[in-house]
Amino acid sequence: MIERIDTGARMSKIVKHNGVAYLCGQVGDGDTVTEQTRDCISRIEALLAKAGSSPDRMLQAVIWLADMADFAEMNAVWDAWVPEGHAPARACGEARLARDVLKVEIIVTAACD
Structure with missing residues (x-):
């Protein structure tokens, strides 16, 4: 069975299948990579x-940075x-992100109940 959570016309925020949760890409608010990464992680x-x-059940993460020069700053929070x-x-x-103000986007897959 496939379960879709918080589904809109374009996407679902979560799709669950066979004990795995697939999250849509998350971005955060803030002016710095640190602020955006913290907010993104909170989401x-x-x-x-x-x-x-939960975070200890994450299987995979894909992180997109608008500028790889921000790699160390993002990693400090991560x-x-x-x-x-x-x-x-x-x-x-x-990668070029959806809006110019975005500095980081994180996509997570995790084991779930």
């Missing part, structure tokens, strides 16, 4: 909880957040 935590999951011993498989690359 991810809320979606994970809604899906019956590394402090990921539960020790539970780092997901991860990729990070540079």
